[in-house]
Amino acid sequence: MDKNKFLKTLMSELQKKGAGDIALELRNDTKSQIKFSNNEIAATKIWQHEYVAIMFELNKRIITSYMEEFSRKDIISFVKKAMSFAKAMEPNKKYHGLAEGPFKYKKHERTHDKKVSKIGDKSIDIVEAAMNAAFSEGAKRCNGVFEFAESEETLLTSNNVETKDKGTGLYLSFRSHVEKNASGYSNQVCRILSELKPEKSGIESAKIAVAAKDPQKIKAGKYNLIMGPYPFGDFLENVGYSARISAIESGHSFFRDKLGKKVASKEVTVYDDGTYPGGLETSKFDAEGVPKQKTLLIDKGKLKTYLHNTSTAKRYNTKTTANAGLLYPTNTNLILKKGKVSKKKIFDGFTGLHITNLWYTRFQNYLKGNFSTIPRDGIFLYKNGKLMHPVKDIRISDNMLRIFSNIVESTKEQSQHSGWEVTGPIVSGSVKIKNVNITRSTG
């Protein structure tokens, strides 16, 4: 059955049985991955998945599901099961509906490149180019993944939304090793093939790895930090997550009861921007069809809004921020406003630690923001702007609100990131933070 006809038939059959709000999102995703380890290809992988993500409401009972077979017979059997399931559910008294269309959409730049789907076995050359660049800078062992993906999305809702979009994405995650305790990491994401610079990842990660040789232990205590864009993205991502109204309601947010209040230093301005040119999460519309937008989350340290979909916005007497996921608000591209200092100048006179990667961030208490996380790969101690030596075996054990209140400055050069440690996507420069609590194993 033709996919558009399938969506309309499914919509109509659900409506005939009494469903009210309905959102049907047809996705066709193709992704390939080259996984490499120890300078060799560990595995090549291809995924091709097509499905319809479904959300419907029956007398305020909210049901989610999906279908991946596309015949009329499949629709009939799905609707039968869906109705019996929905009737046995209880009403969600806090549900307030989907956005009412139709909407006008803008075309965004740098979101799709037809060359991406044709990369095929040239992907091996891309990996090889990155590895050769790393070797030329002194790397002994290279590990990582290179992914290229294309997706098509069709959205049909009961509230006059019928629209389509498509996008491509590229991801290069690259780790160089020089010796057992000396590694460096580089992360690159983009949506256009010509923007991918494999050699840059090889060189960047190898340089960090070479500089990280012979790391030393340091004492626990308070240190100033300069965090690279990727590790700072981990903190930025937590800001984005905590701004979702669903996180506020769930007790998973350090922004609870903080709307309109100071939550960061005046150097911090953060946007959730679903229109950011070339952003991995840039697309025409959110999951209920509202055109994506740029939302000011934190303005010079002050929390300006939570992130909403139409239903949650109505509940709080505000407007949607175009952050609808299928059910709950979600982030798009999280952007830290550019700072004024250059990435070279930020180290002038700096005393503290330069962090190039993080992993395993966990909270003791989401409401308070108490957490710890572990610097990974190259960590460097600076004194009065001079690199002293690499460092190992430390942990950042602090509070997220305190961290953001202690941000001193950030660089004007920025980059977009997404990966294993930072799902993102985020756009950030390097960020200087004062007086961060560093701990280490006591035995």
Add this chain to the structure above:
Amino acid sequence: MDDMAKYALGLCRDAKYAEVRLEQSEEDSFFLKNGNPELGGFYRQSGIGVRLLINGSLGFASTNNLDKAHVKKVVQNTIKIAKAGSRLMKNPIEFSKEKTYKKRFIIKMKKDPRDVSPAEKLKLLSGIDSNLLKTKVKVPVRHFYFEHEIRKKLFLNTEGTKITSQIPRMSFYWFITVKENNDARQKYFQYDSTKGMGAFKKWKVSEGIIDCAKKLKENILKGKKVKPGIYNIICGPNVTGIASHESVGHPYEADRILGRESAQAGESFVTRNMVGDQIGSEIVNVVDDPTLEGTSGYYLYDDEGVKTRKRYLIKNGKINEFLHNRETAAVMGLQSNGSARAETFANEPIVRMANTFTEPGDWTEDEIIADTKEGIFMKSFQEWNIDDKRFNQKYVGSEAYYVKNGRILYPLFAPVLEITTPKFWAAVDAIGKNVELRAATCGKGEPGQGIPVTTGGPTIRLKNIKIR
């Protein structure tokens, strides 16, 4: 299923080795948030994963479109890219030689959750919520998430192995925030079983969550900060379990040891020549055992069709063996011990844990406490993490107490155990009889694969640990 699996395997005739995993799954889920039934979901999924070795290169393809022409196209593309990758292979990938099996492995439930209506399941969640609200504890945030699934799998490989399996799983997850005096404490917990609805009663969710809420309230009202110093640390089963998983299970995964997971999940402080090295005190035995019926890590044949078995990771304090799939076993000249697991057909099988726990000793928990002159009893934890080589770990106490002269005196607020892995296991001087297994979801791989596991062990005591 058979025809499609055979067809897909036939597409790999030029490969040295190939395997096909065909799956069908049914999953239902229910979410009650702060007393409000937020949503119900049902998901029916099927698809195929094909993995092959060609010219020393490993290729994997997955699709949920089971049209033959489509499967052919995806597999052919995979073969093309895998062949292209072989030019960078100085050490062609090989798999260990393993026995072949033709087995049918079906876990039967006494009471299938699918036979219980969504209304009854929601009633179960509402009942837990209203029982919790009847207590005098203020719990403004209450999350209850219940799901169950049945996964049917067919595994075929070019060596003649054919495994048909049907594994049911049922999970319950709660997260609460307790507030008192403008202060708050949070806690989550997960239950998991392959035994069907009968497990729900055995979990005693209401009792567990009410007890936890009361303890969190007590911790707010009476909890004191730890005075930095040297203490004996008594770890409850909950803490022993997470330490067994994070600092024994993960670093003993052979793919980490060999560097295959370096770019994502990390490597290991353990090297391949450390088998036989003393890593803990002589009374420490840590195992990973997938064959425990009813547990969330239960399986008998792994996702490479290899029969699994109990693995002693640490025996009498010495590193005993690693977790292997066929690739890592071949590199180390060994047999696989059946540790290859994939979250679904859409993931490549990689080396994973199942049920990882410290084996029991001779002490009762009361005896350990009575024998402790001064110590901290960390009964459960909330925040934790460990570095990418599994060497530096941290656990922050949730329910914790100060122990003096063999008696529990008062609750402690968030004591921090931050310690290296060798120090942790070498410091163990008493092990209890009271092994408990706790359900968890373990993450690894890229894209990330969440695998059902249990972490566990008895109460143990670590002698003379510096606490700040």
